[in-house]
Amino acid sequence: MSRSARLSFLFVAVLVLGGVAVGATLHAAGRAARKEHTRAGGPAVASGAVRLDDPHRSLFRTMAWGPHRDEIAAVPAGRLTGPRTASGVRCLRFHAAAGTGLCLQAVHGTLRDTYRAVILDRRLRPLHHYDLAGTPTRARVSPSGRTVAWTVFVSGDSYAGTAFSTRTSVVDTGGRHLDANLETYVLTVDGRPVHAADVNVWGVTFADDTRFYATAATAGKTYLVRGDRTTRTLRALHPNVECPSLSPDGTRIAYKKRVKGADPNAPWRLYVLDLHTLRERATSEHRNVDDQAVWRDDHTLVYSLPGDFGSDLWTVPADGTGAPHRLVTAALAPVFPR
Numbered sequence: 001m002s003r004s005a006r007l008s009f010l011f012v013a014v015l016v017l018g019g020v021a022v023g024a025t026l027h028a029a030g031r032a033a034r035k036e037h038t039r040a041g042g043p044a045v046a047s048g049a050v051r052l053d054d055p056h057r058s059l060f061r062t063m064a065w066g067p068h069r070d071e072i073a074a075v076p077a078g079r080l081t082g083p084r085t086a087s088g089v090r091c092l093r094f095h096a097a098a099g100t101g102l103c104l105q106a107v108h109g110t111l112r113d114t115y116r117a118v119i120l121d122r123r124l125r126p127l128h129h130y131d132l133a134g135t136p137t138r139a140r141v142s143p144s145g146r147t148v149a150w151t152v153f154v155s156g157d158s159y160a161g162t163a164f165s166t167r168t169s170v171v172d173t174g175g176r177h178l179d180a181n182l183e184t185y186v187l188t189v190d191g192r193p194v195h196a197a198d199v200n201v202w203g204v205t206f207a208d209d210t211r212f213y214a215t216a217a218t219a220g221k222t223y224l225v226r227g228d229r230t231t232r233t234l235r236a237l238h239p240n241v242e243c244p245s246l247s248p249d250g251t252r253i254a255y256k257k258r259v260k261g262a263d264p265n266a267p268w269r270l271y272v273l274d275l276h277t278l279r280e281r282a283t284s285e286h287r288n289v290d291d292q293a294v295w296r297d298d299h300t301l302v303y304s305l306p307g308d309f310g311s312d313l314w315t316v317p318a319d320g321t322g323a324p325h326r327l328v329t330a331a332l333a334p335v336f337p338r
Helices: 003-034
Strands: 045-047 057-062 071-076 084-090 093-097 100-107 114-120 126-131 135-141 147-155 165-172 186-189 192-194 200-206 211-218 221-228 233-239 242-246 252-258 268-274 280-282 300-305 312-317 325-328 331-335
Touching: 057 093, 093 331, 100 135, 100 147, 114 135, 114 147, 126 165, 135 200, 147 200, 165 200, 186 211, 211 233, 211 242, 221 252, 268 300, 300 331, 312 331
Parallel strands: 045 084, 093 135, 186 233, 200 242
Antiparallel strands: 057 071, 057 331, 071 084, 093 100, 100 114, 114 126, 135 147, 147 165, 186 192, 200 211, 211 221, 221 233, 242 252, 252 268, 268 280, 300 312, 312 325
């Protein structure tokens, strides 16, 4: 092939690749724009006042297409499929307890997006905010509302593979004491301290303002760990636990577990661990659950699965009985009144 022919071929290839890139960008932009318009058959959503301390309302991030998508919305606690009252506050991840909220948000820039954690008061007004080192993935508030935790991906974008790194932070809601990275805590596995560069910690769930549970990973294995902010320690309790969620009575942990023979891209099933006996039980949800489940009460789990609007909320008994059923369409990150 002559030099001129090679240059012509290269020019045509560049044009084709450029066209593909432009087309993909326009398609993505068009899809994003469509989500700003109300979709037929979607839930009814309207603006209104939302409070985090209303005992008669449940909260979640509404995924319904339209101008209120991604806003924190309230519905009657006894009628989760009822009309939604949208707060105007948009969050990628959200949790709340005792009138305190934690909202992980995108900050849209000219060249790229950045992210921040915002602590909210009972009327969803910002109290403190913190710049995040990566993409938000988990958020939790302690039962008292006085301590919050968040996890971000600082590399990679999925727990399914092994090439990812997380950073988990814990801070009191007064903004006085920030533990910026739980990897600085002393991790012990089988009674031995672990000193390794590959330690990752994610998915905090609080027992109280100083004690918590989380996932720690090292040497290709994951563990349920019990954490203590006073002693700055993490102690491994049980293997193969990810994204734990403590029951309201403090006796059990719901979590996603990697199961043998599953699709490597969809490896998790929903389990419950008794903290006294360390015996685990599979729930009757046999699909892949890539979420940090929420306890609706001491007997019932709620979690997200992909849906027509991006995510639906499903529920299943925690004791392994019954069958899963869809609780709410077009919703994510639920919070139930206590």
